[in-house]
Amino acid sequence: MKLSLYAGVATMALAAGMSHAAGHLDGQTITVAGPWLSPEAETIAEIFDIFAEQTGATVKYTGSDSLEQQVLIDAEAGSSANITVFPQPGLAADMASRGFLTPLADDTADWIRENYAAGQSWVDLGTYADQTGADNLYGMFFRVDLKSLVWYSPENFEDAGYDIPESMEDLKALSDQIVADGGTPWCIGLGSGGATGWPATDWVEDLMLRTQSPAVYDQWVSNEIPFTDPAVVAAIKEFGAFARNDAYVSGGAGAVASTDFRDSPKGLFSSPPQCYMHRQASFIPAFFPEGTEVGTDADFFYFPAYADKDLGSPVLGAGTLFAITNPSDAAQELVAFLRDPAAHEVWMQAGGFLTPHKGVDSAKFSSDTARRMNDILLNATTFRFDASDLMPGGVGAGSFWTGMVDYAGGKDAGEVASGIQDSWDALK
Amino acid sequence: MDNIAGSKSSLTWAVNLSVLVLVLLWLFPTVGLLVSSFRTSDQIATSGWWASLSSQERQNSAIRVAGEEVIVADGFEIRGSLFESAEVTVSKWGTSSRAPEAFDPDDVAELKNDWTLTVDGQGAFVMTSPTTLEGERLPRVFTTATAPPEWTIENYENILLDPKNSGGMAKAFFNTLTVTIPATIIPILVAAFAAYALAWMDFPGRALLIAAVVGLLVVPLQLALIPLLKFHNEIGIGKGYLGVWLAHTGFGLPLAIYLLRNYMVGLPRDIIENAKVDGATDFQIFTKIILPLSFPALASFAIFQFLWTWNDLLVALVFLIDATGDTTVMTKQIVELLGSKGGNWEILATAAFISIAVPLCVFFLMQKYLVRGLLAGSVK
Numbered sequence: 001m002k003l004s005l006y007a008g009v010a011t012m013a014l015a016a017g018m019s020h021a022a023g024h025l026d027g028q029t030i031t032v033a034g035p036w037l038s039p040e041a042e043t044i045a046e047i048f049d050i051f052a053e054q055t056g057a058t059v060k061y062t063g064s065d066s067l068e069q070q071v072l073i074d075a076e077a078g079s080s081a082n083i084t085v086f087p088q089p090g091l092a093a094d095m096a097s098r099g100f101l102t103p104l105a106d107d108t109a110d111w112i113r114e115n116y117a118a119g120q121s122w123v124d125l126g127t128y129a130d131q132t133g134a135d136n137l138y139g140m141f142f143r144v145d146l147k148s149l150v151w152y153s154p155e156n157f158e159d160a161g162y163d164i165p166e167s168m169e170d171l172k173a174l175s176d177q178i179v180a181d182g183g184t185p186w187c188i189g190l191g192s193g194g195a196t197g198w199p200a201t202d203w204v205e206d207l208m209l210r211t212q213s214p215a216v217y218d219q220w221v222s223n224e225i226p227f228t229d230p231a232v233v234a235a236i237k238e239f240g241a242f243a244r245n246d247a248y249v250s251g252g253a254g255a256v257a258s259t260d261f262r263d264s265p266k267g268l269f270s271s272p273p274q275c276y277m278h279r280q281a282s283f284i285p286a287f288f289p290e291g292t293e294v295g296t297d298a299d300f301f302y303f304p305a306y307a308d309k310d311l312g313s314p315v316l317g318a319g320t321l322f323a324i325t326n327p328s329d330a331a332q333e334l335v336a337f338l339r340d341p342a343a344h345e346v347w348m349q350a351g352g353f354l355t356p357h358k359g360v361d362s363a364k365f366s367s368d369t370a371r372r373m374n375d376i377l378l379n380a381t382t383f384r385f386d387a388s389d390l391m392p393g394g395v396g397a398g399s400f401w402t403g404m405v406d407y408a409g410g411k412d413a414g415e416v417a418s419g420i421q422d423s424w425d426a427l428k
Numbered sequence: 429m430d431n432i433a434g435s436k437s438s439l440t441w442a443v444n445l446s447v448l449v450l451v452l453l454w455l456f457p458t459v460g461l462l463v464s465s466f467r468t469s470d471q472i473a474t475s476g477w478w479a480s481l482s483s484q485e486r487q488n489s490a491i492r493v494a495g496e497e498v499i500v501a502d503g504f505e506i507r508g509s510l511f512e513s514a515e516v517t518v519s520k521w522g523t524s525s526r527a528p529e530a531f532d533p534d535d536v537a538e539l540k541n542d543w544t545l546t547v548d549g550q551g552a553f554v555m556t557s558p559t560t561l562e563g564e565r566l567p568r569v570f571t572t573a574t575a576p577p578e579w580t581i582e583n584y585e586n587i588l589l590d591p592k593n594s595g596g597m598a599k600a601f602f603n604t605l606t607v608t609i610p611a612t613i614i615p616i617l618v619a620a621f622a623a624y625a626l627a628w629m630d631f632p633g634r635a636l637l638i639a640a641v642v643g644l645l646v647v648p649l650q651l652a653l654i655p656l657l658k659f660h661n662e663i664g665i666g667k668g669y670l671g672v673w674l675a676h677t678g679f680g681l682p683l684a685i686y687l688l689r690n691y692m693v694g695l696p697r698d699i700i701e702n703a704k705v706d707g708a709t710d711f712q713i714f715t716k717i718i719l720p721l722s723f724p725a726l727a728s729f730a731i732f733q734f735l736w737t738w739n740d741l742l743v744a745l746v747f748l749i750d751a752t753g754d755t756t757v758m759t760k761q762i763v764e765l766l767g768s769k770g771g772n773w774e775i776l777a778t779a780a781f782i783s784i785a786v787p788l789c790v791f792f793l794m795q796k797y798l799v800r801g802l803l804a805g806s807v808k
C-alpha cells in the first residue's frame with residue numbers, strides 16, 4: 001500500500017514537472033469529464049496539451065462510458081469536474097435548470113454567431129433556462145457528427161451495376177432492384193447495450209425531416225405536436241417500410257432489434273455481401289473491419305430527400321458541448337481556447353471530426369471523405385439537431401429508444417407513439 | 429464425508445454426475461472468453477469462438493491485390509500472396525462480389541483494361557497488365573478457403589505492454605490493492621468484536637440488535653450511495669481512499685457480523701465457561717480462545733470481501749474516482765479500454781482474464797478455508 005502511495009506521489013510529481021511551461025495559469029489544475037474513451041481520449045489530451053503549453057495550467061481529462069449517470073451523481077454530491085463535455089444537450093438543459101451549470105463568458109454568444117456556420121442555431125442549442133427561468137448561454141459546441149449518411153461499398157455497386165440514388169424515390173427503387181437481383185439492400189442494427197434502439201431514432205428523425213417541414217420537426221421536439229400526431233406516426237411507418245420488410249434487411253426484420261449497431265456495418269464487406277447499404281453517422285468507419293479504407297473500400301452518399309416534396313436537402317446531426325460544472329477562471333479560459341482553430345485542427349488531422357468552425361484550414365482534414373462530409377454540413381439548406389438528444393432524458397434516452405425496439409419487433413406504430421407520448425406526459 | 433455417521437448413499441453417482449454437469453456449465457462461458465481473448469476483433473465479429481478450434485472452410489472477405497510491380501516482356505506484373513500463412517488452401521475464388529466463386533485455383537481471369545489475374549491453391553497470385561498499374565485501383569479477390577486455427581497474443585500485448593495502456597493498468601492495479609486490502613481488513617476487525625459480543629456477552633437488547641443486523645442484510649447498497657457521498661462531502665472526507673474504505677466496510681459489515689456470530693455461537697460453551705472460572709476477562713477470551721478457533725470463518729469472509737471489493741466498480745465510481753482520474757481502479761480501467769462506443773470485445777475478454785489473475789491466486793491459496801467457512805454455522 002505504501003508502495004502505491006509513493007508511486008502515486010512520483011507520478012504526480014512527474015506529471016507536474018512535464019507540463020509546466022511559463023504561463024499565467026501556472027499551478028492551476030482544470031478537471032474535465034467527458035464521454036470519450038480511447039482512442040478519442042488521446043486526441044483530446046493532445047488538444048489540452050496545447051492549452052497547457054500556452055497557459056501553464058494542468059488539464060486532467062477523465063472519460064466515462066456512463067457519463068450521463070456520473071455527472072448527476074457528482075453534481076448532486078457537489079464533486080463535479082470543472083468542465084463537463086455533454087453528449088446530449090437535453091441533459092445539459094436539465095442540469096442548467098437545476099442550477100448546476102455556470103454561464104459562459106459574455107462575448108461567447110457573439111463569437112459563435114460570427115464564426116460558426118449557422119451560428120445562431122448553435123447558440124440556441126447551447127442556451128438554456130436556469131433555476132429562475134432566465135436564459136443563459138451554457139454550452140459551447142465542439143465536434144459535430146453528421147447523421148444523414150448512407151455507407152456502401154463502391155465496388156459492390158460497380159459489380160452489380162448500381163448507381164448512387166439522387167432522391168428518396170430512387171433509393172427505394174434501388175432497394176427493390178437489389179431484392180429483385182437476389183440481394184439484400186440494407187443492414188440495420190439497433191443493439192447498443194443500455195442504449196439499444198437509438199439507431200432507429202436517427203432513422204425516424206431523418207425521415208421526419210424528409211416528409212415534414214423543419215417547423216413541424218421543431219414542434220415535435222418541443223412536444224407542441226404530440227408523438228401521436230399523424231406526421232410522426234407516418235415517419236415511424238416510413239422507417240418500418242425499410243426495417244420491417246424481411247426482404248430489405250439482412251437477417252430479416254426479426255434480426256434488426258437484436259443486431260449490435262457496431263457489428264451491423266460489417267455485412268457490407270462480407271462475401272457474398274450481406275447487404276449493400278448502411279445508414280449511419282459519420283463516426284461509423286471506426287467499426288469497419290480492420291484495414292478498410294474509406295474512399296476506396298467503403299464510401300458514403302447523402303441520405304437523399306424526396307424529389308417531389310420540395311423540402312431542400314435537410315441534414316441531421318449531433319454534437320458534444322463543453323459546459324462549466326464547477327466554475328473557475330481557468331475553466332472559462334479553457335472553453336475560450338476552443339475558439340482557436342488549432343484546437344479543431346488537431347482533431348481534424350486525427351480523423352472522425354467535423355466542425356462548424358468557419359475559420360479552420362480545411363486542408364488539415366485527414367481525408368477527402370471528411371472534407372466532403374464537412375461540406376455537406378456547411379452546405380445544408382436545413383440543419384437539425386438529433387431530436388432524441390433534445391427531448392427530456394426520460395423520452396429521448398428512454399421511451400423513444402425502447403419504443404422503437406418494440407416497433408422493430410412488430411408492435412403497431414400508433415400504439416408505440418402513444419406509449420412514448422404517455423411517458424412524456426408523465427414527465428411534465 | 430465418509431466419516432459421517434450412517435451409510436454411504438447409493439445415489440453417489442447422481443451427485444457426482446450433477447456436479448460434473450454444473451462444473452461444465454460454469455466453465456463453458458469462461459472457456460469461450462479465454463478462447464476469444466486470443467482472437468482479433470474481426471475474427472470475433474465474423475465467427476464464433478468454437479469455429480476457431482479447428483480448420484474451417486469459409487468465404488473470406490475481399491482481399492485487395494497489392495505489391496510491387498515489375499516490368500516483364502509483354503507489360504507489367506505483380507506477384508504476391510493473399511495470405512500471410514502458408515497453410516491456407518484455396519478451393520474457389522472470384523473477383524466480383526456477385527460471383528465470389530467463379531474460378532478454380534490456377535484459372536486465369538480476364539479483367540478490364542486487359543488485366544489478367546490468376547490465383548493458385550495456396551493463395552499466391554500473378555497479375556499482368558499491358559500498361560503500368562501505378563496509381564490504379566487494383567482488383568479485389570474473394571476466396572473460399574480452408575484456414576488452420578489462428579491465434580494471437582496481440583490483445584495481451586496491447587493491454588500489458590503497449591505504453592499507452594500499460595502505465596494506466598499498473599497504476600490501476602496498485603490503486604485496486606490500496607482499496608481492497610484495507611477494505612478487507614477493517615470490516616473483519618470490527619465484525620469479529622461485534623460477533624463475539626452478540627454471541628457470548630449478555631446485555632439487554634441483544635436479540636433485537638441481532639435482528640437489526642439480519643434486517644440490514646437485505647438493504648440494497650444502491651439506496652445509500654448518494655446520501656452517504658453527500659455526508660462524506662459535508663464532513664470533509666470527500667472522494668478518496670478513506671471514503672471508499674469506510675463505504676466498503678459499512679456495506680460489508682452486516683454479512684460479516686452475521687456470518688462470524690453464527691460461527692462463534694457454535695463454539696463449545698464449556699471452554700468459554702472454563703476460562704471464565706479461571707478468571708479470564710472477555711478480552712482475553714476473545715483474543716486467546718475465540719479468534720484462533722474462528723480462523724476458518726474469518727478466512728472465508730476475508731475471501732468473499734476481497735473478491736467483492738476487487739470486482740467492484742459501482743462503489744469505486746461513487747466514492748473514489750474523482751475528476752483528476754488519479755485514483756482509477758482496475759474495473760474502471762477495463763471499462764475505459766472498451767473504447768468510446770464499447771465495441772472492443774477482444775479487449776474485454778483479455779482484460780477479464782488479466783483482472784481475475786489475483787482473485788484466482790487468492791482463491792487457490794485459501795480454498796480449503798472457503799469450503800470450511802461456507803459451512804460456518806450451518807452444521808452443528
